[in-house]
Amino acid sequence: MLDEIFNPKSIAVVGASPDPNKAGYHFFRGLVNLKFDGDIYPINLDGKDVLGFKGYRNLRDVPAPIDYVAVAVPATEVPKIIEDCVAKGVRVVHIFTSGFSETGRADGKKLEAQIIEIARKGNVRIIGPNCMGIYHGKIGLSNFGVFPSKESGPVGFISQSGGNTGDFARMGLVRGLRFSKLVSYGNASDLDSPDFMEYFAWDPETKIICAYIEGVKDGRRFVKALKEAAMTKPVIILKGGLTEAGTRAVSSHTGVLAGSDAIWQALFHQTGAIQAKSLNEMIDIALAFLYMTRPKGRRAGIVGIGGGASVAAADSCEKAGLIVPNFTEDTMAGLEKITPVAGTSIKNPVDSPVGRRVAVPEYEKTLRLVTSDSQIDFLIAHLAIDWRINTPEDRKNLGDLTDVLIRIRKSIEKPVAVVLRSSQSLQSWQVFLEEQKRCLEGGIPVYLTLEDAAAAVSKLILYHEFRGKVT
Amino acid sequence: MLDEIFNPKSIAVVGASPDPNKAGYHFFRGLVNLKFDGDIYPINLDGKDVLGFKGYRNLRDVPAPIDYVAVAVPATEVPKIIEDCVAKGVRVVHIFTSGFSETGRADGKKLEAQIIEIARKGNVRIIGPNCMGIYHGKIGLSNFGVFPSKESGPVGFISQSGGNTGDFARMGLVRGLRFSKLVSYGNASDLDSPDFMEYFAWDPETKIICAYIEGVKDGRRFVKALKEAAMTKPVIILKGGLTEAGTRAVSSHTGVLAGSDAIWQALFHQTGAIQAKSLNEMIDIALAFLYMTRPKGRRAGIVGIGGGASVAAADSCEKAGLIVPNFTEDTMAGLEKITPVAGTSIKNPVDSPVGRRVAVPEYEKTLRLVTSDSQIDFLIAHLAIDWRINTPEDRKNLGDLTDVLIRIRKSIEKPVAVVLRSSQSLQSWQVFLEEQKRCLEGGIPVYLTLEDAAAAVSKLILYHEFRGKVT
DSSP states (O other): OHHHHHSOSEEEEETOOSOTTSHHHHHHHHHHHTTOSSEEEEEOTTOOOBTTBOOBSSGGGOSSOOSEEEEOSOGGGHHHHHHHHHHHTOSEEEEOOOOSGGGOOHHHHHHHHHHHHHHHHTTOEEEOSSSOEEEEGGGTEESOTTOSSSOOOSEEEEESOHHHHHHHHHHHHHHTOOEEEEEEOTTOSSSOHHHHHHHHHHOTTOSEEEEEESOOSSHHHHHHHHHHHHHHSOEEEEESOOSHHHHHHHHHHTOOOOOOHHHHHHHHHHHOOEEESSHHHHHHHHHHHHHOOOOSSSBEEEEESOHHHHHHHHHHHHHTTOBOOOOOHHHHHHHHHHSOSTTOBOSSSEEOSOSSSOOHHHHHHHHHHHHHOTTOSEEEEEEEGGGGOSSHHHHHHHHHHHHHHHHHHHHOSSOEEEEEEOOOOHHHHHHHHHHHHHHHHTTOOEESSHHHHHHHHHHHHHHHHHHHHHO | OHHHHHSOSEEEEETOOSOTTSHHHHHHHHHHHTTOSSEEEEEOTTOOOBTTBOOBSSGGGOSSOOSEEEEOSOGGGHHHHHHHHHHHTOSEEEEOOOOSGGGOOHHHHHHHHHHHHHHHHTTOEEEOSSSOEEEEGGGTEESOTTOSSSOOOSEEEEESOHHHHHHHHHHHHHHTOOEEEEEEOTTOSSSOHHHHHHHHHHOTTOSEEEEEESOOSSHHHHHHHHHHHHHHSOEEEEESOOSHHHHHHHHHHTOOOOOOHHHHHHHHHHHOOEEESSHHHHHHHHHHHHHOOOOSSSBEEEEESOHHHHHHHHHHHHHTTOBOOOOOHHHHHHHHHHSOSTTOBOSSSEEOSOSSSOOHHHHHHHHHHHHHOTTOSEEEEEEEGGGGOSSHHHHHHHHHHHHHHHHHHHHOSSOEEEEEEOOOOHHHHHHHHHHHHHHHHTTOOEESSHHHHHHHHHHHHHHHHHHHHHO
16 A cells, blocks of 8 residues: 555665765755655765765675565666566556656667566566655655754645646745645656545645646546545646646657647546646645635725725636625625725725725725625735835834734634735745745735735635536 | 827826825825926915925916816815816816715715716816826826926826726836836726727827726727727726626725626737736736737747746746747757756756856857747746845856846847746845846846746737738
8 A cells, every 4th residue: 555655764866876966865965955764875876975874785685574665776777676666566666767668779678667566576666767756754764855843744745747746836835834744746657646636645745636647547546536536525637748848748758649738628527626827826726725714705805005906806706607786785884984085995805994004904994895895705805015114104004904814814714815916026935925924823824916816816716616516 | 189288388286285194295205206397386275385285275376278177185074176177277187085976875966966066077188086096207296296307108097996006107217117108097987998099009109008997988989999099009908807806896896897708808809909818917917018029929938046946937938828849959959068967957948057057158159049040939047036136156156147148138039038936035035126127228128937937928919920920
C-alpha cells in the first residue's frame, strides 16, 4: 500500500555528492534541512561523505535496511541501481534522472522498459523517471529545497511536472497554503496518477487534492480513481495541454497523450472535479475550500471602497456566474442611516463610507447589515492596501478594518472572502503579506483581485452544487 | 482649447487646509510635493496658510490671476465658489466634491445643473464634480499623492473613476509605466470623455491612450472621438459595467447609462480601440505597445525553463489566438547540437538547457536560433525567479540570462517579451522588480504570467491588423 512509500524509515540518495552543482547534493540536502525522521545515506562512486553523513559506494554496502531510494545518476547507470535496490529489498525508487521515454527516442524507451522489468520482478515500485519525487513534510521527506520546516497542512498535490510542483509549493506557501504530501511522478513508468489519486483520496492528512495532469495512460482507471476521490474530498485539476500547441509540448515533456479539451470537460462534468486554469487559480480555489464554509447559494454581498473597484467587483462576480442581488428594504434603510449620500453607494456592491477618514464603527455596522441580509449568501469585502499605508495612522486603520472583517467572520455563519488590492510596490506588497497572515489566522481567504475571488468562490459553489446533486 | 487647461500658470485650491484629515490638504500637498511650475494659493474660510503658502479667505482676494481652481468644499457651497471663479476669470474648475447627480437624488441633480449654468454663462470649464481632476507631471500639476517626482512618460489615462486613476497610476508605476497626463472626470457635467479623447489624440506628449469608461452621454460624439483617436495612436479601454450588476453599480457611481456589452463589442470592432479586461491587463497591453515593435504575424517562438511551464506557455499562447509553429529543420538541427536530450525540448516551446547549472552561451545560442527562424514572428522568453535566488551564484546567473535577452533584443528586429515568474515571496518579488527594471531599460516588456504576456501580445497584433486593414 502506498502509505508505506510515503512513510519510509530510511532513505538513500544515489548520486548524492558534496558538489552543490549536482542534483543529488540538493536531494540529500533537502532531507538534512528538514531533519528527516529516520536514517539517510549518501551513495556515490567515491563513497564520499555528504553534509556530515557517512557515504557509501554502493547501496548494498549500507549496513541497514533501506526503504526509499532517490536516484540522480546518468540514465544508462539506472538499471544497475535498480538491481541494487532489488537486492537490498528497497520498497520504492524515485528516479530523478531523465532521458527515458519522454525523449521520444527508441533508446530512451528501451531503457525505461528495462528498468520497469527489473523493478516488477524484484517487487520494487518506481516513481518517475524524469521527476522530483515525494514531499511528506511531517516526517521531513523532501526532495524540494523549498520548505523551511516540517510545518505541514491539508493540501496534497499530484503532478506530472517537477517544476510545477516546486512552483505550486513556493507560490502556495506565500499565499498561506500548507501541504500534506506532494508528488511529482514524471513519466509514470510504474506508479501513475490513479495510484496517487486513490492514495490521496484515502490519506487522512490530505483534505484537498490538487493535481497537475498532462495526460493519462489508463483512462478508465484514471476516471474511476478521480470519481472516487472527488466523492470524498475536493479535487482541483490543472490540465496541461488543452490546445494543439500545448498537446505537442506535453508530448515533448512527459511523452504522454494529452487527450482533447472536450474529453476533459466531460470528465470534469462527470466526476465533479474542479478545473483550475493556472497554478495561481488552483491556489485561489484551494484557499476558498480551506477557509470558506458552503455558501447557501450564489448571491454575493460586496462591500468595498472605491466606485471603480465596486463596478469591477460587480462585473467580476456576474462574469464568474455569481449573483449580485439587490438588498432588502431593511438593509438599505439601515445603510442609509450610516452612509453619507455623497461619493458612496448603499446598493450592492456597497461603496463604503471608509475613505481617507477612519470610520471603523460604520464599516462594522455596514458589514453586519449586509451579511445579515436574507438576499445574501456570502460576503466579498475589498480593501486597497495603497490607500492606507502612507502614515502610521493609515496603516493602523487598515489593521482595524481587517480586525472588523475577522470579528464578522467569527460571528456569522455565512462565508467571507477578502480582496486586498495592492500595487505590488515593495512596501505595499509587504503590507499585503502582513495583513494576509492576519486574515488567514482569522479564518478568511485573501485574494489579489476581485476576478480571482469571484472565480474561486464560484468554483467552490460549483463543487457543492455537484455534491448536492449526487448525494 | 484643452491644452490651456492642462497647462495652468497658477492654481488655487479652495478648501485647502492645514488639517491632513481634509481632502483639500492633500490636493494642495500634491502641488507642493511636485513643485508646481507656477503660483499656488490655498483658500479656506479662515484664510490660514498651508504648508508655508499664504492662505486667502476668498478666491477674489488673491492679488493675481488664477487659471485653475480645485474645489474640495461641501456640495452646497460649490455654486458660490463657481461664481467667484467666474468673477476671477478662472479657465477651469476641478470639483472634487461629490453629492451631485451621481446620488440619483433631485437635490443633487439640481445643484449640478445650477453649477453648470453659472460656469457656462461665465465661460468657465468644469472637470467633475465627483472626481480627482488632472495630473500633468511635467509641470508638477497633480491632485494625486501618488507620484514621487515630475518624471513623466508616454501614457495618458482618461477615467470616470478617481480611485481607478490612482490605482492605475500606482500599479503602472510599479510595472514601469510613466504618464503624460491623467484625468479623472467623474460626473462629466461639462468636460466629458470625448473632449479628453480628442485632446489626448492630439497631445504630442501622449503616445498611448488608456481609458476607464463607465458610460457615455453623447454616444455619437464619443464614437467619432474614439475613432479618430484610435487612428492616430493606440487606445486601450477598460469598460466598467458590462454585466447587469456592473451596470447597476455604474449608475450608483457616476450616474451614467452604461450601454450593453454588445454595443461596446461593436464599438471596439468598428474603431480599432483595444479592450482591456482589467486595469492589470491595461498595463500589460500598454507595455506591449511601448516596448514591442509590430510583429509580422501571430507566430510565437517560446523559450523557457521547465516542462510544465512550457506546456502552460503553449496553451496560453494558443488560447490567446497566437500560433506556436514548428521550427524549421535548420533550427531544430542547430538546437539539437547544443541541447542535452534528457529533460529538455528542442521543439517550440523550447525547454532550455539552463537548469540549475549555468549555461549562458547555450542560452544565447538557443535564443539566436529561435529568433532567426523564418517561422517565428516574435519571442516570448520565460524565466523562474525563485529557481535562481538561493545563492549569489544563482542570482548572478539570473542577471546573466536577462543580459542575454537584452543583447538579443538589441540585435534583432523581431519583438521580444519576457515573463519573470515569481512566487511573490518578498525576496522573490524584490528580485522581480530589480530584473524588471533592467529588462525595461533594455527595451523588453516584463510580464508576471505567460497568460498575461500572450494576451497582451495578441492585442498588440490585433491593433496592427486593424490598422493594416484601414490604412
